[in-house]
Amino acid sequence: MTAAKDKESKGPRRLNGEGSIYRYRNGWAGQVRMPDGTRPTVYGKTREDVREKITAALRAVQDGVPLVTTRMTVAQYLEQWVTIVLPSRVVAGTLAESTLESYSDQIRLHITPILGRHELRKLTTAHVRQWMTRKLTEPSSAGVAQRAVWEAEAARKAAEREKEKAPRLGRTSAIRKTPAVQQVRKPIKPLSARSVRYLLVILTAALNDAVQEELLTRNVASLVQPPRSADAPVRALTEEEARRVLAVALVDRMAALWLVLLALGLRKGEALALRWDALELDAGTVAVVRKQRRRKAGIDPETGRQRWELVEEEDLKTKGSKAVLVLPSMVVTMLRAHRQGQDAAKAELDAKAEKAVKDLAAFAGQHLPSGDAGAPTELEIIRWADPGLVFTTAVGRRIDPRNVNRWWDAVCERAQVGHTRVHDIRHTAATMLFRAGVDLNEIRALLRHTRLATTADIYVAVLEDVRRGTASSMDDILTRLQTPTKNTESEG
Template identity: 35%
Template sequence: MVARHRAKRNANGEGGVYRRADGRWEGKFFVDTPDGLRKRISVYGDTERDALNELNKLRDQRRRGIPVATTTLTVAEYMSYWLEQIAAPSIRRTTYATYEGDVRLHIVPGIGKRQLKRLQASDIRAWLSELRTKCQCCAHGRDAARKKPRCCALANPECCQAFLSASSIRHILRVLRAALQDAVDEELLSRNVARLVQLRVTDDRKVRSFTRAEALRFLEAAEQHRLYALWAVALTMGLRRGEALGLAWADVDLGEGRLTIRQALHRVDGQLRLDPVKTDASIAVLPIPTPLVTILRGHRKRQLQERFTAGSRWRETGLVFTTSHGSFIEPRNANRMFHQLCEKANVPQLRVHDLRHSCATLLFTMGVQPATVQRILRHSSITVTTGTYVEVIEAVQRDALDSMGSLFAHVGDGSTSPLSSKTGPLSSKLSSNGSE
């Protein structure tokens, strides 16, 4: 008796393909949904091969741990997956914290309940329009968390109108575009609808910086501060707040007069930590101005005295700027000290980051070329430099062209124009050619 050969069957859960009564081919497959459940879904094709191809795509997605776009997959569920599985492994932790904040505070509350596959460009436009006019303090209950309410949580609530800036809204849209593009690349979506949305809003905010006179008053007021060197370094070398607070003595060569920028101090996940600087382009070796070398030597001497006084309480971090016990300086405390110095110096209340803008502005007003300013500030391209400080550059160009007015100092005083003088070379040439 000849043994009968049974057709090979797929393992349980691997899915199968069969022909429907209407002639189309259908494949069924169990997938893992983002909420941790298993769901059986169907794929279709005009031929058996088409249905098998669709089924194989689902198998590949499950193998790679990609959530399958079932009808229950929402924007919020996908953004959670995107943050943890795609964004987190490929970006810096500080960048991740920014993305996570955009998702948690803006994207999920705004469009999180919409189904990923049904999200339209019109949905995104409507959400962004609402975002522009929504007070963030009111929306997130920030005033209620304060010990002394100032606006929304008062007995008679007052909106403080803490609206998002245009640059913040653009950043939120960029995060959404990046996430949806990854969904397209992983074949969860057929197109990125966020790319169809264009923002035509501009910031009324301009780059704020100290004038030369204000910078001098600020440095004079800061001269007796224990962190005078911090403010001097940030202003004269254009360091970001985190870069200045994360500067290590191992990266400062006072003998050669140069420092290396390679790390920054940030509060991430509730803890202060040192991370590599913003980008590879931000790593640089910069010369230290001679007066600043003297200031840093004095700061080093003062820090050694503090270390001796602290004794066993001293925490060795190796950083240039620390607390009196050697610990990291909390960035928010740096902000408070800076605002106190601004008040003492009677200068505008800027941000610590605006010391970087002040450095660039002062360099431009001293006639330094944009390419040199770019290298000092370590921008990724000269376009970033000229785009950020376009108004400053235009003002410098205007002053330069106004200086050309000295050529016309005689205009209006009754004297003869040099161009019309018969003794001038140009008028002589014109006279000789008068017959023509």
């Protein structure tokens, strides 16, 4: 009898991934082994109730649906949302990989540290409002953590320099200590209203999925009013600034890049991904079909730092971003010269590589016996990396977008122009065209905005300026109409 009861209490053999089922208070409880290593707990009145919930949970994970248990926290739910739901959308092509990376970083840095401890089903609008208030008023926690890392790295390097300067006498008393210069650092500011609005959008999207899957009854984040953010006005170069910048840019090593950005209003990633096969210089056209971006490439095992890589992808910002644009004749001439220079640099680099191989082979044949262990077995030959790219480094590699920012800062400094982003070249192109009288719809086509309203919203200040000019022109017309002509006076 006792053995039968023991057998009944143990129940049937556990399923794969089921975890353990055990008595809990007046019912039963069980744990599920999740792919990420977590073990959420489910509860039921009977053992079979728990077994069914575990089976449903495992099925939900296979279907890409987050599993919400009674005591699941916001942090646990968001972790599943980022690792299960969003990657499935990237594979399906409904979400960009860069968006997934951005959501993951923002959740890790700004949402989970404050809201993560709350139980998902007990999250309230008050919690969300308090979180927003802290983000808008307190120094950014991510900024504080990053500064701590920088200061620790600076202290480590300073200690290494002091150690190198120390005399090799074995006596620390012989080292004369100099007072350290205290570097004044800028205070760490809270997040801007625009950044907090973005965080609220992410949280709202995550909880919307929970509501659609009937894991929550309502989305508390959608009930919270976002902070008001005054969008920064478009920064475009004035005509005089553009003249000075162009004079410097046309003699710069990256002159073709600057001219393409200004003439076509391309985004930086789109310009860096341009390939010669997308250009028809005889026809004077270019097909914008891809972009370049930085992507996470894992953690460096030696330094523990995040590694990045440059990749091309055809997932542009909007559906209308892919287009064939007409090249101005000046840009065609500049690109022809740029290609000639690139071909010459490629030929020179390849010639140097071939000569180095021959010289090393000759040296090894004359001075090293056959089969000598000291003979080199491998040789790193530097050749042109990617002959298809239009804009490259000096050895044909992809250009890091951060270097483009530095080069543009140098151009602006030589032109004596205040701080301007590379993206502001796009705004400058649109602004100059609009002031020249080009139709707004034509500008929208050049910038490849999906809606005309988007173009109008971005350049509202320019539109207002042009409207004032239109009103002034109408004043001149009305004044002329009111002024009697000589014929009218003679008739009188």
